[in-house]
Amino acid sequence: MASIKDVAARAGVSVATVSRVLNGHPSVSTDARARVLGAVETLGYRPNAVARSLRTDQTRTLGLVISDVMNPYFTELARSVEEEARALGYSVIIGNADERPDLQDHHVRTLLDRRIDGLLVSPTDGGSPLMVDAVRAGTPMVFVDRWIKGLDVPVVRSDGRAAVRALVAHLHGLGHRRLAIIAGPAATTTGRERVTAFQEALAEYGLPLPAEYVGQGDFQAASGRRATERFLDLAEPPEVVFAADNLMALGALDAVRARGLRVPEDLALAAFDDIPWFVHTDPPVTAVAQPTGELGRAAVRALVDRIGGGPGESVTLPARLVVRRSCGEPAPPPAPAPTPTASPSPVRRSTP
Amino acid sequence: MASIKDVAARAGVSVATVSRVLNGHPSVSTDARARVLGAVETLGYRPNAVARSLRTDQTRTLGLVISDVMNPYFTELARSVEEEARALGYSVIIGNADERPDLQDHHVRTLLDRRIDGLLVSPTDGGSPLMVDAVRAGTPMVFVDRWIKGLDVPVVRSDGRAAVRALVAHLHGLGHRRLAIIAGPAATTTGRERVTAFQEALAEYGLPLPAEYVGQGDFQAASGRRATERFLDLAEPPEVVFAADNLMALGALDAVRARGLRVPEDLALAAFDDIPWFVHTDPPVTAVAQPTGELGRAAVRALVDRIGGGPGESVTLPARLVVRRSCGEPAPPPAPAPTPTASPSPVRRSTP
């Protein structure tokens, strides 16, 4: 592989001049520039990013550590992050933590070793010492979706409270009174917040949330299934199950089907996180939709701002309710337009 | 951030000794080793991977360029690739080409600039000059799923012919005679192969595949929708549509639903690539399942072998048919076991 020396030799100039041409420095004669460019062309020279990074102490790379790539929500997040980063001249290295703190640490460590310029994290747990140290050591970091308390790190996330309130209103309007939730891990902010939001919304209608109506899940399909089975075994099972993420909703669907029951007739179902597949399930699933793409882009912008020495502002965007058939709403009439029915429920604009 | 010099100073040894301790060289006294390890600990030192890569000319990083991260098949592939790579001591940088040759080139170029040790590609098109040059220049490369003709690069993929034959047998047994296919882009091997396999299987039953029963898609949902609409507009529409990937199957489902028709009563549906969601769609979709995880792992092993100077053997694994309800098969009775019904159709072992 040709190096800058080869280019310099072929162009009859010094490596300094080659570097200047490549970096657009003004102090280069037209003649020298042309010769260098010619040599670059004929040699097919490409600068070695490793050497460049060592010297400049920047890699123009961002790290993204997410909890589960197989979760469509995070897949979409990763995609929007990469797009925005590319637009700003950065590459992204994705680390998949699979909801495992040890794997999360592995990826954070590897990313740090590679001297990425900044780190985007959706923490799996309450915060490992490693991550805390990295923040203290001054690694530019931004949390996305989930976050860790007590760290001075910008957070980019969505506020689902209004949408959850709209969901409860929708359910209440359909006559449902016994509502249950499958919670996420208590170690994650999203795991706790969604339960709180649900509980608060229920309170507005004078509805209780008994302990046996709170299932414990881990954001994976299997746990949603187990929790739902437990609900169905109750002396007085709930009429509705609200799953705190899309995979657990899938597990719930499994559980209902395995017993030969039907959604929504025997048990209604709603989910946090909307994904394209929910349009095509049997029945289509009512969900709280996050502005995933926006979140990813805002997170990258905040991180790049931090890297540049800025404050890196936190951003909170509102989620919205998407009503489909899984809670008992009559199906929309078969229309030429196949797009999912957006709910007419109130949608509040964010204030960052 | 502490460097090797700081460690050397604190331990009272030279940088060479520190390096030797870190790399497990035998020629270090127990005393020196202890002091170095102590200094590493107190300073929280971590070797700079950038500097190390520059010197050793290896990054212990693999590049993976896939056609579409939002496609669950590729997501799963990426995940298994990362797992196997991690087990072998490598990191993976994923590039998402979004089925766009220019984006694919962008990622290949970036990856090459970063001096990744090897490249795993599922080519979007017939092969850009960039990729051809990289191969000629000696970049260790392995194709996975799709490949490019005429290059001496190992290919890890699955052979769907037996499964497609089993599918056609299944359809024929259900009485279907007018079978259509939504093909992938002709520029991809998988786009062409799946049509050929389908056509050959039809021929075995003396069934034709008229030109108007071959829809042209691009592996994205929208194209599946358009192709299906065209089929439905035909004077004599097909009884079955076979989509060459899962996203186009989703589009087909959309199209059928948008007309107020039903699957499988009005139009049966089958797909190439099985994904977890097909169990939960309305109706559950019959699909040809690739051993995705195996493919990812085999691809990594082949690539690492190449990197080590080995030949990097090609691998072909058989796909299998998973029968569900979208073609008219009666639903399996609601049983406690929720796992998808595996077909009893013949499965051939591969010969690499």
Next chain:
DNA sequence: CCTCCTCGTGGAATCGATTACACGGAGGAT
């Protein structure tokens, strides 16, 4: 005509590691 700037250029230091080579001392063989 001399001085001073500006401009284009090259030499060399530098980033943080790895590693070839040299060297001094200890221990074994003769």
Next chain:
DNA sequence: ATCCTCCGTGTAATCGATTCCACGAGGAGG
């Protein structure tokens, strides 16, 4: 007692870029 081998260690070159500094040439201004 002498020589040869290891062994542990340090010095310094090296990877491929960027960039500070110095230097010579040429033009402008006095």
